Amino acid sequence: MALDSQSIDGLVQQITTSDDLEALAHTLRTPGASGRDVREFILASSLSSGQDPLSVLDLRINTLGVLYILSARLNIYLNAQSGVQRPPWAIVRQFCEIFDPEQARLVPERMVMFAKSLTRYAQDEGNLKLAIPLLYSIVTRLPSTHSTLTPIHPILLLTTLQTRHITPEISRLLIEHPIDNLFMYTSIYPDHNLSYNDNLIYHYLGGVILTKTGNYTAALDYFETALTAPSANNSPPAGIQLEALKKLRLVQCIALGGPQALPKYTSSILTRIFKSSPYQSLINSFPGSPHPKDRGEGPSSGNNRLKLLVSKDRDLYSSEGNLGLVELLVAAAPKWIIKRLTETYVTLGLAEIGKYVGIDDEQQVRALVLNMIESRTILATISDSGIVTFHDAPGTSxxxxxxxxxxxxxxxxxxxxxxxxxxxxxxxxxxxxxxxxxxxxxxxxxxxxxxxxxxxxxxSSGIMAGPGPGFGPGGSFPDEDEYPTPGMYAIDREDSMMFG
Missing domain, CATH: 4.10.280 (MYOD Basic-Helix-Loop-Helix Domain, subunit B)
Incomplete structure (x- = not known):
């Protein structure tokens, strides 16, 4: 006798007796003549005996069935409040920790549906932070590698920022496992499939989190990935890419002392918009900027200009959520001003350095220079009389x-x-x-x-004629993408000149 797939009792029987997981996944995914909504209510209902189906299923062995029942129950409970029994939080947490990844990969769209309901369920429990370890467990266990992007990754990072609860595990995931693969699948529920925006949001939010934790080098990689992601269907760049460019430029100044060259494939639309914004003037005025006219010359001129620009557009930076970064940029400016001074001067008094960085208190200047010496940002010594002597790096002198x-x-x-x-x-x-x-x-x-x-x-009398002083044909020097192959210009001869 065929098993009944239009009742919760029949479905539970199939879940516990089936030895063909792919066939079971097809049965659970296919709503049949009753339709999708009716099937969801069936999955969310109790057994005819009044028992909770979750009480008779093993969370790991019966991952497929438990996943469908949990996701259906959560979705109906959170959206309709129709009297469906809410699954206990303890069972939801335990399932996220021990589910069988192989079974879950047979129905990835259902796992995404389940994960999206976790944040709402945590809010219903009164603490959004509760969702973070559950989402983290899913994104590290569902895909075959930690570097595979799923639609759940952006949810995890967004929840992390919303709660301001950045765990060490999330920082390690971002730093040690940059994305190199996509979790793609066909789905009857396209809303739960991986989208172009998932990639943008994940890398942008990853850059924000890494910036907040001081991992600037990794943050720059994430912002650049978001910035340079090719547009979908040749559409214009997304607004989040412009935000990534703004943060990329600010972090470059803070961490590297000035703006760096953008990849050649960066959208020209984004760069034009950025150049017409107040951010461009701010970046140009930074001590490490290649724009000396904007940067200003002479004692404290560049740093004063920075402060004036920030004061002028403070409301804009605040409304766009970048005021904190802008203030970090202003705070980092004195360090890079002093760094530039080492390129010109051998010795300078603390008072003179103070004039350049816009600090009148010599003790503050001394503390700043000592901090830079301790962090190996510069090599210098300070005499008792307040004279700072800059030294060359080892191996250069x-x-x-x-x-x-x-x-x-x-x-x-x-x-x-x-x-x-x-x-x-x-x-x-x-x-x-x-x-x-x-x-x-x-x-x-x-x-x-x-x-x-x-x-x-x-x-032949023409032996003295021939190529000029270059390495290329006819004496010209090869371009960067035209380096000679081994032996092409007799570089590999055994009679190379030796000294001593």
């Missing part, structure tokens, strides 16, 4: 003696020194260059060399 021995095979007097000053190295190089030049002239004057060269060329 001195050369290791053993490196010299390997390169030149000869050392000047005093070879027992640990390092050789740059000036000494330059003298050595100049001496070697002069020696090679003299040797070249001597060879050129050698009759024996010229006669052998003429003989080898068949007597």
């Amino acid at each position: 001195d050369v290791n003696v053993e490196d010299m021995r390997a390169l030149l095979g000869a050392l000047p007097s005093g070879a027992n020194l640990q390092t050789i000053p740059i000036l000494t190295l330059l003298e050595i190089v100049q001496t070697q260059s002069a020696h090679l030049a003299n040797l070249d002239m001597d060879i050129g004057r050698s009759k024996e060399f010229i006669s052998k060269a003429l003989k080898a060329s068949g007597g």
Whole structure:
């Protein structure tokens, strides 16, 4: 006798006795003659005995059936309040922790439907934070890898930001598992399939979360991914991509000292809109900006201009949710002003540095410089009298003696020194260059060399003609995408010049 699939008793019997999971998934997915709405009410109902179907099913072994019953019950309860029994929160939480991923992947649209109801259920419980560990469990267990994007990923990040509850697990997921695959499937419920906006929202929100936790390098990658995502069906770029560009530029200044080159495939529409916004003037005025006219020159001019621009458009930054980042940018400006000073000066007094960064209190300037020294942002020392001496990074001012021995095979007097000053190295190089030049002239004057060269060329008088000084054909230098292949210009000859 065929099993009844139009009653909860018949469905539960099929769930507990079927050994063909794909056939069971088809049965549960197909509403039959009764229609989808009636099937949902059947799934949400109690057994004829009055028992809760969840009490007779194993949450892991019967994942398919439990998933359909839970999602149907939650959806009807949350939308209709029609007397359907609400599933206990403990069962919902336990299911998220132990469901069988292989069974859940047979009906991914149902898992997405279930996950979307979790945030509303948590709100009904009075605490939206309760949904975060459940959603996290689903996004890390449902796809085959942690780097596969599902429609549930954006829900997790949005809930995280709404509750301001960023867990270490979510930060690690974003940093250690950047998206490299998409969880795509065909679905009779297209609203639950992965969409173009899911990708944009996930990477944009990921960038926001990473920025809030101070993981600026990873945040920049997420914002750039959202910014450069190709549009759907050649449509104009999305508004969230413009927001990603704004945050990308602000974080670049905070973390890297100034705006960086955008990928060539960035939408020109977005860049034009950005250039006409107050954000462009703000970025141009940052100390690390390549726009010295906007940045200003002289003591504290750039930093003062920044503060004026922020004050002018403060309401705009606040309304767009970027005021916090803008204030971080202003706070980071003195650090990058000092960083620029190291490129010009060897020593500066704290009072002079204060004039450049717009800080009158020398103790504040001292604290700022000490913080930069401790964080290895700059290499410097501060004397008791308040004089800051900037130092070169290791390896830029001195050369290791053993490196010299390997390169030149000869050392000047005093070879027992640990390092050789740059000036000494330059003298050595100049001496070697002069020696090679003299040797070249001597060879050129050698009759024996010229006669052998003429003989080898068949007597042609054109042996001195040929390519110019470049590496490419005809003496030109190759473009970056035209580097010569090995051996093309006799670079791989065994008679390469050796020193020492």
